[in-house]
Amino acid sequence: MISPVLLKREAKANWKLLLIILAVLTMYCAVIVIMFDPEFGDSIKALSETMPEIFNAFGMGNTGAVTLTGFLSNYLYGFLLVVLPLVFIIILANRLIARYVDSGSMAYLLATPNGRVKIALTQAVFLLLSVIALNLFVTLLLIIFSKAMFPGQLDCPRFIMLNTGLLGLHVFLSGLCFCASCIFNDTKRSNGVGAGLTIAFILIQMLSNVDDKLESLKYATPLTLFNPDNILAGEPGAGISFIILYITGLILFFIGIASFSRRDLHI
Amino acid sequence: MRIIEVSHITKDYGSGKGVFDVTFNVEKGEVVGFLGPNGAGKTTTIRQLMGFVRPDKGSVRIKGMDCFKKSSEIQKSLGYLPGEISFMEDMTGNEFIKFVANMKGMRELDRARELMEFFELDAEGTIKKMSKGMKQKVGIVCAFMQDSEILILDEPTSGLDPLMQNKFVELISKEKAKGKTILMSSHLFEEVERTCDRIVIIRQGRIVDVDSMERLQKNKSRIFYITFDTEKTASDFAAAQGGEHMGGRVVTASVSGDMDSFIKALAAYPVRDMDMRKQTLEEFFLQFYGGEEQ
Numbered sequence: 001m002i003s004p005v006l007l008k009r010e011a012k013a014n015w016k017l018l019l020i021i022l023a024v025l026t027m028y029c030a031v032i033v034i035m036f037d038p039e040f041g042d043s044i045k046a047l048s049e050t051m052p053e054i055f056n057a058f059g060m061g062n063t064g065a066v067t068l069t070g071f072l073s074n075y076l077y078g079f080l081l082v083v084l085p086l087v088f089i090i091i092l093a094n095r096l097i098a099r100y101v102d103s104g105s106m107a108y109l110l111a112t113p114n115g116r117v118k119i120a121l122t123q124a125v126f127l128l129l130s131v132i133a134l135n136l137f138v139t140l141l142l143i144i145f146s147k148a149m150f151p152g153q154l155d156c157p158r159f160i161m162l163n164t165g166l167l168g169l170h171v172f173l174s175g176l177c178f179c180a181s182c183i184f185n186d187t188k189r190s191n192g193v194g195a196g197l198t199i200a201f202i203l204i205q206m207l208s209n210v211d212d213k214l215e216s217l218k219y220a221t222p223l224t225l226f227n228p229d230n231i232l233a234g235e236p237g238a239g240i241s242f243i244i245l246y247i248t249g250l251i252l253f254f255i256g257i258a259s260f261s262r263r264d265l266h267i
Numbered sequence: 268m269r270i271i272e273v274s275h276i277t278k279d280y281g282s283g284k285g286v287f288d289v290t291f292n293v294e295k296g297e298v299v300g301f302l303g304p305n306g307a308g309k310t311t312t313i314r315q316l317m318g319f320v321r322p323d324k325g326s327v328r329i330k331g332m333d334c335f336k337k338s339s340e341i342q343k344s345l346g347y348l349p350g351e352i353s354f355m356e357d358m359t360g361n362e363f364i365k366f367v368a369n370m371k372g373m374r375e376l377d378r379a380r381e382l383m384e385f386f387e388l389d390a391e392g393t394i395k396k397m398s399k400g401m402k403q404k405v406g407i408v409c410a411f412m413q414d415s416e417i418l419i420l421d422e423p424t425s426g427l428d429p430l431m432q433n434k435f436v437e438l439i440s441k442e443k444a445k446g447k448t449i450l451m452s453s454h455l456f457e458e459v460e461r462t463c464d465r466i467v468i469i470r471q472g473r474i475v476d477v478d479s480m481e482r483l484q485k486n487k488s489r490i491f492y493i494t495f496d497t498e499k500t501a502s503d504f505a506a507a508q509g510g511e512h513m514g515g516r517v518v519t520a521s522v523s524g525d526m527d528s529f530i531k532a533l534a535a536y537p538v539r540d541m542d543m544r545k546q547t548l549e550e551f552f553l554q555f556y557g558g559e560e561q
Contacts, residue, residue: 005369013357104353108409110319111347112370115339264320267349 002122003114010126010130014092018130021088025138028080033137033145036071057206068146068153069232073162076142077184077228083202085134091193092130093177096123098190107267116261117183120182124253127178131170139163155232162231165238168245169226173198185266201267268295269434270417270448271316276325278311286311286472288325292448298443300459300480301452303469304552310350311453312469313421316450317347329417342371348410350421350452352402358398360390360405367409386434399426411438420451424458436461456545460484470552487546488523493533494540508532521546542551 048055058079094180097120100106109119139160146154159195180194201221208224218224230238271293279285293299303309303342314320315327318338328333329341354363364379383390388404390397397405403426410420424432439462442449453459459466459480466483468476495501495516505512508529510520516539522529 003370005366009355009366013355047322103356104349104351105355107319107347107349108354108367109370110338111317111342111345111349112367113339113342113372114370118339266314267319 001118002125006109006114006119006122007126008095010123014095014126014130017088017091017107018134021084021136022134025081025084025134026141027042028084029076029138032072032075032080032143033142035075035151036068036127041231053210056209058209060128067094067155069155069159069162070152072142072146072154072159073228073232077162077166079113081138081166082169082223082226084089085131086173086198086202086213088134089127089131089170089174089177092127093174093181093194094187094191096127096178097256098184098187099180101185102187102190102265104267106265110265110267117257120257120260124178124257127174128171128253131174132167135163135170135248158232158234161239162228165226165228165231165242165245167224168242172222172225172245172250173249175249179252179256179259182260183263269293270295270297270330271450272326272328272331273312273316274326274328276312276315276322276327278315278320278322280311283471286315286469286516289469289472289474290325291467291474291477293448295448297465298439298445298447298449298451298463300463300466301450301469302454302456302459302466303452304454305468308472309454309469311351311472313419313450313452316419341419344416346410346413346415346418348406348418348423350425352399352406352426354394354402354405354520356395357393357394360388360401362411363394363405364390364408368412371413373413374410377472378414379408382411382438385438387533388432400428400431403427404431407435407438416447418447418449418451420449422452422454424453424455432458456487456547456551475552486523487551488521489526490544490546490550491520491522491529492542492544493518493520493538496537496539500536504533504536 062091084091097106100109110116143154143159176198177194178198181190184190184193201223204217204221205223207214208221222245225241227238227241231242273289273291275379276289277285277287279287284306288426288472289308289312291299301312303311310533315322316329316334318334318336321335329345332341334341337431355366358366364383365376368379382388386404386407388401388408390401390405390408394402394405403424407423410418410423424435436458439449439451443462451459451463460483463480465472465477465479468478476534493501493504493510495504495518498516501516501518502512504510505518508520510518512518520529
């Protein structure tokens, strides 16, 4: 169903990109874990009270969080761990299909006994595997950091649940970018639509966080379906909403592959 | 037995671009040249044969299979050289050739090595840094290394120097001797002249002629530039034999068919210098099919 040869080639072509994003994530995660210090927490709380809108915009409004799990959720899962992996997803999704079509090298892939569905499915699997690897890395990294610096303070089951939710969001964002990469002939439009839509979703979410009057905007962005606070609070709706993200994400992958296998390719 | 069947295909891209009601066949073991000026619809037709693009109307079949629906099945017995060279730029030539071989499920790279030696290709370096000619050689290796029974080649000699063009012609002859079925597009006479049994001529998206190579050669003109001893001789010759007096002592004459009587007529005049070139494809079209249709 998928081509191991192509999978290997993509791993070789993209490991550097993954490494860079992992290095950046490691840095941010380390900084945030280190910042979990009761005294430092107080001063940042004072800071957030002077400009609550900014903190809200970045999904870091819940500064009252006193547990380590709450603290990480507030400072990492509201914004940083959404946006940084998104950059990776946008670049990779575009590389995997649209760039080959745009440059014409897709002709070489299709001039082999591998059908379009197989090629696109391989690329989709590669993107999903990369995203899973990235999330697994972040989850383990934060657990190890937390255990080393603040033993016994991380609520592991809840934290893993939180990361499962985040993965759902990433699967959704990957699906969207991959779909755009499959549908459009040139990288410009693939990037424009994939990156454009996902960034718009983030901006809408930021706006809806800032002001109560704009709160209803949250219904205009699928990012609302990943709600760290609800997941940590153990609300039953939280699980359902991130399952919706997984399913929609996979549907978007499917639409992308179907579109790619049917349309005219000017290569 | 018909290997490639193109039957009444139309792909309209608007404003006269595309192909319209194109029909031709390639029989088993035949080498067919697909000739036409740039932008005539050669690549558009080939894309449909490769299953990259679906025709609006008509059908394209290879070995009786629909080119779009059965493309991966067809690819098992097909070697393809794209008209535009664009590889994965981050790979070296060798890596790319090996990658394509693996994608094709090939185990042996002997044939690829043979071809690289034949074309004197050293593909150690990254593709990004290769010259156009080197990239073209990499493409040729990828198309021929599988020893497929069918070959579809889009402008195969573009970017190659004359020496390598000769080598390519040699390769085609060898493949032909092996019984391969080859369709090869070109906008150069010379290339198809030396390799093909038959030609299909396309212009502005329509087939204008399907012909044997011999008839084409018979109808093709040579253009002579003759320098005479004096201006008077030049104008006399132009008046008597037909030809355009270019001013000075030079006359341009276009000769098709009866070469012998032209040479004999010319022998009666004092000639100082003579130059000849082959007619370009555009000139050929102008001569046989009239000017640009609007």
